[in-house]
Amino acid sequence: MKENIITIEHVTKRYPVGEGEFTALNDVNIQFRKGEFAGIVGPSGSGKTTLLNIIGSLDSPTEGKAVVMGKNISELNHKDSALLRNLHLGFIFQVYNLLPVYTVFENVEFALLLQNKTVTERKKAVMESLEWVGLGKMANKKPSKLSGGEGQRVAIARAMVKRPEIVLADEPTANLDSANAHAILKTMKTLNKELNTTFLFSTHDEKVMGYLERMVHLEDGKVKQDEIIEAKKTE
Amino acid sequence: MxxxxxxxxxxxxxxxxxxxxxxxxxxxxxxxxxxxxxxxxxxxxxQNAWFETGHVKVMSREYAKNKDQLPNDLALLGVDTLMQSLQKEFPFMNWVKRIRFGGLIDVPDAQGNSKGQGPASGMAIDLFSPHSVEARRLNIAKSLVTGSVPSKKGESIIGNEFAEKLHLKLGDEITYIGSTMNGEMSFKNFRVSGTIRFGVAAMDKGAVIIDITDAQEMLDMSDGAGELLGFFNSGIYNDKKAQLVTEEFNEHYVQSDDNFAPIMFRLKEQNNLSGxxxxxxxxxxxxxxxxxxxxxxxxxxxxxxxxxxxxxxxxxxxxxxxxxxxxxxxxxxxxxxxxxxxxxxxxxxxxxxxxxxxxxxxxxxxxxxxxxxxxxxxxxxxxxxxxxxxxxxxxxxxxxxxxxxxxxxxxxxxxxxxxxxxxxx
Structure with missing residues (x-):
C-alpha cells in the first residue's frame, strides 16, 4: 500500500464576492498516494483550480485541513510554503510561463538555483531533465524560438528538474494541438512511471482524461465521483 | 542567484x-x-559684483561712509603698493582699481561753444594693461552699440541713449567738467570711440567709461583710486571665503586711528545685498x-x-x-x-x-x-x-x-x- 502524500479533510474554501461569499470548495475529502497519475475534472467554476491552488500551497482553506508532504498548508507561513513548493512541488501551467530573457537551460536551471546546488550538479540535472523531454539540443535557445509543444516540454523539464514528489498541472494541453498534446502527455506518463512522481491534473480536456488512472469529478465545489480507471485503458 | x-x-x-x-x-x-x-x-x-561691489571692496574709511556721493577727495592713495600687497596676500583673487566720478559732459560745436550738456555718471577702469580683464568682466565689447573699446588715452565710451540725446557721433569730442580730488576745477577732452548699452537703466543713463590712467590725471589722483575691487579667480562669489579675506585684511588696520586707512567690505555687506x-x-x-x-x-x-x-x-x-x-x-x-x-x-x-x-x-x-x-x-x-x-x-x-x-x-x-x-x- 502506497503512502498518502496529499490529504484533504473537510476542506471548504469561500471567497468574498461583493457583500456576500462564493463557496468554491464545499467540505471536500480526498487523498492522493505517491506515484498516482490523477486528475481533478469538472466544468468551469467547479473548484478544480482552487483545489489545485490549495494543494500547491498557493492558497489555504477557509475550513478543514490540507496536508501535503506531511505539512498542514494552513499552518505554513510565506517562507515555509515557498520551501514546500521549491523542494516537493512542480507546476505546469496552461501557458508555459517561461522567462523570455533566459535560455531554455537557464529557465530549467532556475529552480535549482533556489536550492543552492553547485554548478556541476545543476548542469547535470538540467541536461538530464531536458533529455527526458527530448530537448537536449535546444538548451541554448530562447523560449521565443520554440514551438508551442517544445515550450510546454521545457515547462515539464523545469517542473521535473528538482525531482519533485508532486507535479501539479493546470490544463497543460489547452494551448496545444492534438499531436503535441498526446506527445506531452506520453512524456509525463513516462516520467510518472520511471520516477514515481505523482501527477495531478486540473482539466476538462478529453485527451488528458484518456491518460488518467484516476479521475476526481468536482461539481459545485463538491466531489461527485472518485473514479479509478483500469491501467489498460490508458496504455 | x-x-x-x-x-x-x-x-x-x-x-x-x-x-x-x-x-x-x-x-x-x-x-x-x-x-x-x-x-x-x-x-x-x-552683476552687482562686476559693476559695483566686487566680491570684496577696499575703500578708505571716510570714503566708505559717504560712498554714495562718490567722494573722490576721500579716496585711497598709494594704491599700487596696496594692490601689490593684496595680490601677494590673497593670490586667489584678482585685484583692480576703479574710480567712480560724477560731473558734466559738454559737447562743443566747431567754434568751441557748447551745443549740449548732460550730467555724467563716470566709471574709470583699467582698459589698457595687457593682463586686465576689466573690459571682459564688464562685457564691454559685446555691449557696444557702435564703435569700439578705447585703445588709447583720451578716448571714451558713452551710453548710447546719452549719445543720442547729445547728438554725438563716433569720433566727436566731448569735454568733462568736474572737480579734482583736491577740489579744483577739472576739464578734459575725450574722443568718443564707442557707444554702449548694458541693458541696465541705472548703468546706461549718462554712462561715461574711460581708462583709469585718464581719470587719475583728470581728477589729480596720481596713485589714487576711489575703490579697489577684489574678485575670486573662480569668478564665483563665496561668502565664507570673502568673510575670511575681509577679516584678515581688516585685522591689519584695526588698531589704526587714521580716517583714511583702508577698510574692506565683502559683497554681502554692501548695498543691502545681505537680505x-x-x-x-x-x-x-x-x-x-x-x-x-x-x-x-x-x-x-x-x-x-x-x-x-x-x-x-x-x-x-x-x-x-x-x-x-x-x-x-x-x-x-x-x-x-x-x-x-x-x-x-x-x-x-x-x-x-x-x-x-x-x-x-x-x-x-x-x-x-x-x-x-x-x-x-x-x-x-x-x-x-x-x-x-x-x-x-x-x-x-x-x-x-x-x-x-x-x-x-x-x-x-x-x-x-x-x-x-x-x-x-
Missing part, C-alpha cells in the same frame, strides 16, 4: 537600458536645471526642491511601473518556490543597482553639462536687446556646486527604489493565489 538575476537585467533592455536611460535623463535634468537655476540667480548677484542674497538662497532652495520633488514623482512612477510590469515574472518565480521576501529583496537590489548606475551616469553628464554652461554659457543677448529696465545677465550661465554631486541621487536612486518598494508591497499584500490569477500564470 545574483549572477542569474544580473544576467536577466542585462538581457532585458526594458529592465536595464530603458530605466537607466529614463533615470539618466531625469538626473541630468535635475543636476543641470539645479545648476542653471543657481547660476542664473548667482549671475544676477554677479537679497538670503532671499536668493531661499528661493533657489525652494525652486530646486520643487524640481527635485517633481522629478522624484516621475522616477518614482518609473520604478512603480517597472515593478508592476514584472508581476508575471514574480508569479513564475513564486511557483518555482522562491519566497516572497527573496523576490522583494531582489527587486529592491535591482532598483538600487539600476538607480545607482543611472544616477552616476546622469550626474556625470549633468555635471559636465553644468561645467560647460558655467564656462561657456548660453548667449541670450539677442533676446535681451530691448530689456533696459532689468538687471539681467545676457549670458545664461550655470554654477557648479557641491550639492550637484548628490542632488541627482534623490530622484535617481531614492525615488526609484521607493517606487519599486511600493510596487513590491503588492507581492506581500495579495494572497498568493490571487496574485497568480492577476499574473495570468
Amino acid at each position: 545574483i549572477k542569474f538575476l544580473f544576467k536577466g537585467i542585462l538581457r532585458d533592455k526594458s529592465r536595464s537600458l530603458s530605466p537607466i536611460i529614463v533615470i539618466t535623463i531625469g538626473v541630468v535634468l535635475t543636476v543641470m536645471l539645479s545648476g542653471l537655476l543657481k547660476g542664473m540667480l548667482t549671475d544676477m548677484i554677479d 537679497y542674497l538670503d532671499f536668493v538662497n531661499s528661493m533657489s532652495t525652494i525652486l530646486v526642491s520643487i524640481f527635485v520633488f517633481a522629478m522624484s514623482i516621475v522616477l518614482w512612477n518609473t520604478g512603480l511601473l517597472g515593478g508592476l510590469r514584472r508581476y508575471y515574472e514574480f508569479g513564475i518565480r513564486l511557483a518555482l518556490g522562491e519566497s516572497k521576501g527573496h523576490i522583494y529583496r531582489s527587486l529592491i537590489l535591482e532598483a538600487i543597482l539600476i538607480g545607482t548606475i543611472g544616477s552616476i551616469i546622469g550626474s556625470v553628464i549633468g555635471l559636465a553639462g553644468t561645467w560647460y554652461m558655467q564656462v561657456h554659457g548660453l548667449d541670450l543677448s539677442g533676446f535681451l536687446k530691448n530689456a533696459t529696465s532689468m538687471m539681467m545677465p545676457s549670458i545664461l550661465r550655470s554654477q557648479l556646486s557641491p550639492e550637484l554631486i548628490y542632488i541627482g541621487f534623490i530622484p535617481g536612486l531614492l525615488a526609484m527604489v521607493l517606487g519599486n518598494m511600493l510596487s513590491g508591497i503588492g507581492i506581500y499584500k495579495r494572497e498568493t493565489a490571487t496574485l497568480f490569477k492577476e499574473l495570468e500564470v
Whole structure:
C-alpha cells in the first residue's frame, strides 16, 4: 500500500464576492498516494483550480485541513510554503510561463538555483531533465524560438528538474494541438512511471482524461465521483 | 542567484537600458536645471559684483561712509603698493582699481561753444594693461552699440541713449567738467570711440567709461583710486571665503586711528545685498526642491511601473518556490543597482553639462536687446556646486527604489493565489 502524500479533510474554501461569499470548495475529502497519475475534472467554476491552488500551497482553506508532504498548508507561513513548493512541488501551467530573457537551460536551471546546488550538479540535472523531454539540443535557445509543444516540454523539464514528489498541472494541453498534446502527455506518463512522481491534473480536456488512472469529478465545489480507471485503458 | 538575476537585467533592455536611460535623463535634468537655476540667480548677484561691489571692496574709511556721493577727495592713495600687497596676500583673487566720478559732459560745436550738456555718471577702469580683464568682466565689447573699446588715452565710451540725446557721433569730442580730488576745477577732452548699452537703466543713463590712467590725471589722483575691487579667480562669489579675506585684511588696520586707512567690505555687506542674497538662497532652495520633488514623482512612477510590469515574472518565480521576501529583496537590489548606475551616469553628464554652461554659457543677448529696465545677465550661465554631486541621487536612486518598494508591497499584500490569477500564470 502506497503512502498518502496529499490529504484533504473537510476542506471548504469561500471567497468574498461583493457583500456576500462564493463557496468554491464545499467540505471536500480526498487523498492522493505517491506515484498516482490523477486528475481533478469538472466544468468551469467547479473548484478544480482552487483545489489545485490549495494543494500547491498557493492558497489555504477557509475550513478543514490540507496536508501535503506531511505539512498542514494552513499552518505554513510565506517562507515555509515557498520551501514546500521549491523542494516537493512542480507546476505546469496552461501557458508555459517561461522567462523570455533566459535560455531554455537557464529557465530549467532556475529552480535549482533556489536550492543552492553547485554548478556541476545543476548542469547535470538540467541536461538530464531536458533529455527526458527530448530537448537536449535546444538548451541554448530562447523560449521565443520554440514551438508551442517544445515550450510546454521545457515547462515539464523545469517542473521535473528538482525531482519533485508532486507535479501539479493546470490544463497543460489547452494551448496545444492534438499531436503535441498526446506527445506531452506520453512524456509525463513516462516520467510518472520511471520516477514515481505523482501527477495531478486540473482539466476538462478529453485527451488528458484518456491518460488518467484516476479521475476526481468536482461539481459545485463538491466531489461527485472518485473514479479509478483500469491501467489498460490508458496504455 | 545574483549572477542569474544580473544576467536577466542585462538581457532585458526594458529592465536595464530603458530605466537607466529614463533615470539618466531625469538626473541630468535635475543636476543641470539645479545648476542653471543657481547660476542664473548667482549671475544676477554677479552683476552687482562686476559693476559695483566686487566680491570684496577696499575703500578708505571716510570714503566708505559717504560712498554714495562718490567722494573722490576721500579716496585711497598709494594704491599700487596696496594692490601689490593684496595680490601677494590673497593670490586667489584678482585685484583692480576703479574710480567712480560724477560731473558734466559738454559737447562743443566747431567754434568751441557748447551745443549740449548732460550730467555724467563716470566709471574709470583699467582698459589698457595687457593682463586686465576689466573690459571682459564688464562685457564691454559685446555691449557696444557702435564703435569700439578705447585703445588709447583720451578716448571714451558713452551710453548710447546719452549719445543720442547729445547728438554725438563716433569720433566727436566731448569735454568733462568736474572737480579734482583736491577740489579744483577739472576739464578734459575725450574722443568718443564707442557707444554702449548694458541693458541696465541705472548703468546706461549718462554712462561715461574711460581708462583709469585718464581719470587719475583728470581728477589729480596720481596713485589714487576711489575703490579697489577684489574678485575670486573662480569668478564665483563665496561668502565664507570673502568673510575670511575681509577679516584678515581688516585685522591689519584695526588698531589704526587714521580716517583714511583702508577698510574692506565683502559683497554681502554692501548695498543691502545681505537680505537679497538670503532671499536668493531661499528661493533657489525652494525652486530646486520643487524640481527635485517633481522629478522624484516621475522616477518614482518609473520604478512603480517597472515593478508592476514584472508581476508575471514574480508569479513564475513564486511557483518555482522562491519566497516572497527573496523576490522583494531582489527587486529592491535591482532598483538600487539600476538607480545607482543611472544616477552616476546622469550626474556625470549633468555635471559636465553644468561645467560647460558655467564656462561657456548660453548667449541670450539677442533676446535681451530691448530689456533696459532689468538687471539681467545676457549670458545664461550655470554654477557648479557641491550639492550637484548628490542632488541627482534623490530622484535617481531614492525615488526609484521607493517606487519599486511600493510596487513590491503588492507581492506581500495579495494572497498568493490571487496574485497568480492577476499574473495570468
